[in-house]
Amino acid sequence: MKPVKIGVMGLGTVGAGTLDVLQNNRIEICRRAGREIQVIQASARDIKKPRSCDLSGIQLTTDPFDIVRNPDIDVVVELIGGESPACDLVLQAIEHGKHVVTANKALIAKHGNQIFAAAQDKKVVVAFEAAVAGGIPIIKALREGLTANHIEWLAGIINGTGNFILTEMRDKNRSFEEVLKEAQALGYAEADPTFDIEGIDAAHKLTILTSIAFGIPLQFDKVYTEGITHITLEDVAYAEQLGYRIKHIGFARKRSDGIEMRVHPTLIPEKRLIANVDGVMNAVLVKGDAVGPTLYYGPGAGAGPTASSVVADLVDVVRTLTTDPENRVPHLAFQPDALSDHPVLPIEACQTAYYLRIPVQDEAGVIASISRILAEQKINIESILQKEPEPGSNQVDVILLTQPVTEKQLLHALAQIGSLPQLAGDIIRIRLEGMNA
Amino acid sequence: MKPVKIGVMGLGTVGAGTLDVLQNNRIEICRRAGREIQVIQASARDIKKPRSCDLSGIQLTTDPFDIVRNPDIDVVVELIGGESPACDLVLQAIEHGKHVVTANKALIAKHGNQIFAAAQDKKVVVAFEAAVAGGIPIIKALREGLTANHIEWLAGIINGTGNFILTEMRDKNRSFEEVLKEAQALGYAEADPTFDIEGIDAAHKLTILTSIAFGIPLQFDKVYTEGITHITLEDVAYAEQLGYRIKHIGFARKRSDGIEMRVHPTLIPEKRLIANVDGVMNAVLVKGDAVGPTLYYGPGAGAGPTASSVVADLVDVVRTLTTDPENRVPHLAFQPDALSDHPVLPIEACQTAYYLRIPVQDEAGVIASISRILAEQKINIESILQKEPEPGSNQVDVILLTQPVTEKQLLHALAQIGSLPQLAGDIIRIRLEGMNA
Numbered sequence: 001m002k003p004v005k006i007g008v009m010g011l012g013t014v015g016a017g018t019l020d021v022l023q024n025n026r027i028e029i030c031r032r033a034g035r036e037i038q039v040i041q042a043s044a045r046d047i048k049k050p051r052s053c054d055l056s057g058i059q060l061t062t063d064p065f066d067i068v069r070n071p072d073i074d075v076v077v078e079l080i081g082g083e084s085p086a087c088d089l090v091l092q093a094i095e096h097g098k099h100v101v102t103a104n105k106a107l108i109a110k111h112g113n114q115i116f117a118a119a120q121d122k123k124v125v126v127a128f129e130a131a132v133a134g135g136i137p138i139i140k141a142l143r144e145g146l147t148a149n150h151i152e153w154l155a156g157i158i159n160g161t162g163n164f165i166l167t168e169m170r171d172k173n174r175s176f177e178e179v180l181k182e183a184q185a186l187g188y189a190e191a192d193p194t195f196d197i198e199g200i201d202a203a204h205k206l207t208i209l210t211s212i213a214f215g216i217p218l219q220f221d222k223v224y225t226e227g228i229t230h231i232t233l234e235d236v237a238y239a240e241q242l243g244y245r246i247k248h249i250g251f252a253r254k255r256s257d258g259i260e261m262r263v264h265p266t267l268i269p270e271k272r273l274i275a276n277v278d279g280v281m282n283a284v285l286v287k288g289d290a291v292g293p294t295l296y297y298g299p300g301a302g303a304g305p306t307a308s309s310v311v312a313d314l315v316d317v318v319r320t321l322t323t324d325p326e327n328r329v330p331h332l333a334f335q336p337d338a339l340s341d342h343p344v345l346p347i348e349a350c351q352t353a354y355y356l357r358i359p360v361q362d363e364a365g366v367i368a369s370i371s372r373i374l375a376e377q378k379i380n381i382e383s384i385l386q387k388e389p390e391p392g393s394n395q396v397d398v399i400l401l402t403q404p405v406t407e408k409q410l411l412h413a414l415a416q417i418g419s420l421p422q423l424a425g426d427i428i429r430i431r432l433e434g435m436n437a
Numbered sequence: 438m439k440p441v442k443i444g445v446m447g448l449g450t451v452g453a454g455t456l457d458v459l460q461n462n463r464i465e466i467c468r469r470a471g472r473e474i475q476v477i478q479a480s481a482r483d484i485k486k487p488r489s490c491d492l493s494g495i496q497l498t499t500d501p502f503d504i505v506r507n508p509d510i511d512v513v514v515e516l517i518g519g520e521s522p523a524c525d526l527v528l529q530a531i532e533h534g535k536h537v538v539t540a541n542k543a544l545i546a547k548h549g550n551q552i553f554a555a556a557q558d559k560k561v562v563v564a565f566e567a568a569v570a571g572g573i574p575i576i577k578a579l580r581e582g583l584t585a586n587h588i589e590w591l592a593g594i595i596n597g598t599g600n601f602i603l604t605e606m607r608d609k610n611r612s613f614e615e616v617l618k619e620a621q622a623l624g625y626a627e628a629d630p631t632f633d634i635e636g637i638d639a640a641h642k643l644t645i646l647t648s649i650a651f652g653i654p655l656q657f658d659k660v661y662t663e664g665i666t667h668i669t670l671e672d673v674a675y676a677e678q679l680g681y682r683i684k685h686i687g688f689a690r691k692r693s694d695g696i697e698m699r700v701h702p703t704l705i706p707e708k709r710l711i712a713n714v715d716g717v718m719n720a721v722l723v724k725g726d727a728v729g730p731t732l733y734y735g736p737g738a739g740a741g742p743t744a745s746s747v748v749a750d751l752v753d754v755v756r757t758l759t760t761d762p763e764n765r766v767p768h769l770a771f772q773p774d775a776l777s778d779h780p781v782l783p784i785e786a787c788q789t790a791y792y793l794r795i796p797v798q799d800e801a802g803v804i805a806s807i808s809r810i811l812a813e814q815k816i817n818i819e820s821i822l823q824k825e826p827e828p829g830s831n832q833v834d835v836i837l838l839t840q841p842v843t844e845k846q847l848l849h850a851l852a853q854i855g856s857l858p859q860l861a862g863d864i865i866r867i868r869l870e871g872m873n874a
Contacts, residue, residue: 025587029584137578145577146574215469277710290742293735294573309585327755338468
C-alpha cells in the first residue's frame with residue numbers, strides 16, 4: 001500500500017517526540033499498520049533552532065497554514081496547543097478535507113462540538129487520544145472497549161502535576177508551596193502553574209471523558225472546578241489517620257435527573273487501587289453496568305507517552321481511510337444525532353460525602369451542638385476524630401466524615417456551624433468518594 | 438442503517454449474559470453503533486431449559502452447525518468453549534463468509550494460527566477480546582492503543598481464581614486447600630480446578646498476549662507453565678516480611694535472542710500497583726518503549742464482564758463491514774505477512790530473580806557455604822533473612838533473594854546446595870520480578 005503523508009504542526013516537546021517515535025519504531029509501526037507513515041512537512045516558530053529529532057526529508061515552514069493547505073498531505077497533526085491559532089488551523093484542515101490528529105485538550109473541550117460537526121460534514125476524522133491522560137488509551141477504551149455498557153460513573157487522576165504535588169506532600173511531609181517549586185524545577189509544572197493546580201487542565205479532560213461516557217455534547221463551562229492550593233499537611237495527615245488518601249480527582253456520574261461533572265480534591269479509601277496511583281502517573285477508573293469497575297493507568301504527559309497516543313491515532317485514521325464514514329467510530333462515542341440533552345447538574349445538586357475539619361474551643365457540648373445541626377439537616381456522620389488540644393491551647397480540631405449528602409444540605413449545615421460561639425477558625429471541607437465499584 | 442443479524446452458539450452463563458446486555462443496553466449500544474444488533478438464532482444443548490434471559494424473537498436450535506450455515510446471519514458468536522466442536526464451528530462459519538466473535542481462549546491459543554489464516558483468506562474478522570482478561574479491553578489496548586510502541590515486556594494477573602486463592606491466603610492466613618474449596622463453593626473455581634491452579638488457563642491467555650505484543654505466531658506449546666499448588670503460608674509470610682506479595686503471573690519479555698513466555702508464582706514488590714490487584718480481579722501491566730508502563734485492570738471473568746467484551750467486539754465487527762479488509766486491524770496486531778520468527782526461549786535461558794527458602798541445620802558456616810556456591814555461579818544475593826530456630830529444634834529457614842540470573846545458573850547452584858550436609862529439607866524457589874518500569 002502507498003505511504004500515508006503527514007504534516008506536523010508544532011515541533012516542541014511533543015512534536016519532536018512524535019517524529020522520534022515514528023522514526024525509531026518505523027518498522028514496528030509499519031508491520032502493524034501495513035504501510036508507511038511519512039512526515040513530509042512540519043511547522044515551527046523557529047525552523048533554524050537545532051533539534052534532537054531527525055528532520056531529513058521533511059519540508060519545514062514557519063507558517064502552519066502552509067500545512068493545512070498542502071494538497072499532498074492526508075493527515076494533519078496539531079501539536080501547537082492552546083486555542084488560537086490551533087482552532088483555525090484544525091477547522092481549515094477539515095475544510096481542506098484532511099483528517100486531523102491532535103493532543104490539544106483545551107481545543108477539544110472548548111471547541112470540540114464545532115470541530116466535530118465540521119468533520120462530520122466533510123467526512124473526515126478528528127482523533128484526540130493524546131488529549132486525555134497522555135499515553136493511556138482511555139478514549140479508545142471508553143469509546144470502543146466499553147461500548148456495551150451503560151457507564152455509571154468515572155473518576156480520574158488526570159493531572160500529573162497535581163498528583164505529583166499531593167504524593168510528595170503525603171510521602172515526605174512537605175508543604176504545597178515547597179513541592180510546587182520542585183515540580184517547576186523538574187519541568188512537571190509550568191512557570192504559570194494555574195491550569196494544573198487550579199484544576200482547569202483536569203476540567204478540560206473531564207469534559208471530554210464525560211461527553212464520551214454519557215453521550216452528551218462537550219460542556220466545559222459546566223464543570224465545577226476546584227484546585228489543590230488549599231490542601232494542607234494537616235488535612236493530608238488527618239485523612240491518613242482515617243484510612244484515606246487525598247487525590248485531585250475529575251469525577252462524573254450519571255443520575256436520572258442529570259450528570260455530575262466536577263474536579264476537586266477528594267478523599268479516597270487507601271485500599272482502592274486508584275488511591276495508590278502516585279507521582280506524575282494518571283489513572284481513570286470507569287464503572288460500567290455490564291463490566292463493573294475497570295481502571296486504566298499510565299503516564300499522563302511527556303514526549304514519549306503523548307507521542308504514543310498521537311501515533312496510535314495516526315494508525316487508526318489510516319485504517320479508516322477506506323471505511324464508509326457512517327461506519328467509523330463516532331467522535332464522541334455516540335452517533336452525532338444520538339447525543340442526549342441530559343443536563344449537567346449544578347454543584348449544589350451534586351451528592352458526595354465530606355471530610356470536615358472544624359476548629360473549636362475545647363468546651364463541653366461543642367460536639368453535641370455540631371451533631372445536632374448535622375442531624376437537623378439529615379446529614380449522617382460516618383466517623384469522628386477529636387484530637388487532644390496542644391499543651392497551653394484550648395483549641396482543637398474536630399474531624400468528621402459524613403455520609404453522602406447534597407452540597408446544598410451541607411452548605412446549610414456549615415452556615416449554622418459557622419455561627420456557633422465555640423468555632424475557632426475556618427471550617428475546612430474536602431469531598432470524599434468511596435469509589436465502591 | 439439496517440440491523441446486523443447475529444447467531445449465538447451456547448447459552449450458558451456467558452451466552453445468557455450476552456443476550457442480557459444486548460437487551461438491557463439496546464438503546465445505548467444502538468446510539469453508539471448506529472444500528473441495531475439483532476440476535477436471530479441461538480443454540481443450546483437443552484433448548485427447553487428455563488433461562489433468565491429473554492429469548493423472544495430468537496430461533497432456538499440444539500445444533501450449532503445450523504447457525505454457521507444460516508444465510509441470514511452476518512456474525513456468529515461462539516460461546517460454547519473448549520476446542521471441539523468450537524474449532525469446527527468457527528472454521529465452518531468462516532468458510533460460509535461469516536465474521537466470528539469468540540470468548541474462547543483455548544481455541545485461539547491452540548488453533549488461532551489456522552483460524553486467522555482461514556479468516557484472512559475469506560476476508561472476515563475473528564474477534565476475541567473476551568478471551569483474555571474478561572471485561573478488560575486489553576486486546577484492543579495492546580493491538581491498537583499501543584501500536585506506536587516497541588513492547589518490551591508485559592506481566593498479567595490473568596486468572597481470577599488463582600488470584601483469589603493467593604489473596605485469601607495472604608489476607609486471612611488460610612491454606613491453599615481451604616481457600617480452593619471455598620472458591621469452588623463460590624463458583625470461582627470449577628469442580629476440576631486444574632486449568633486454573635496449574636496455570637493452563639493463564640498460559641492460554643499469555644500465548645495470545647505475547648503474540649499480539651511481539652508479532653509472533655501463537656505458540657501455546659512453548660509457554661513454561663507452573664501452577665500455585667505448592668505455595669505455602671510460610672512463603673507468603675516470608676515474602677511479606679521482605680516487602681513482597683506472591684502473585685500468579687503470566688510474563689513475557691522480548692530479548693534480542695528470543696522471547697521469554699512463562700506462567701508461574703512470582704514475588705512482586707508490594708509498592709507496585711499490580712501487587713495490589715486482589716481477589717478475582719485481573720490486571721495486565723505493559724511496558725512500551727514510547728509510552729512507558731501502562732496498566733489495565735478489571736474483572737477477568739463472569740457473565741457481565743465477558744459479555745461486555747463480546748458485545749464490544751460485535752460493534753467493532755459491525756463497523757468494519759465496509760472497511761477494505763486490507764485496512765482492518767490485523768488479528769494478531771501485526772500484518773500476517775509481517776509476523777516474525779523470533780524464537781520463544783526455553784525456561785533454562787529465561788532470566789529472573791529468585792526467592793529461595795533453604796531449610797538447614799543451624800550450624801556455624803552454613804550461610805558461608807551457601808554464599809560461596811552462589812558466588813561461584815556468579816549469583817548475587819539481594820537480601821537474606823535468617824530466622825531463629827523454633828525452641829527445641831535445630832532447624833532454620835534461610836531465605837535468600839537473588840538478583841536476576843538465568844534458570845540454568847540457578848539450577849547449577851541449587852544442585853550444589855542440595856548436596857550440602859547441613860541441608861534439612863527441600864529447597865523452595867519462587868521467581869521474583871521487580872516490575873521496574
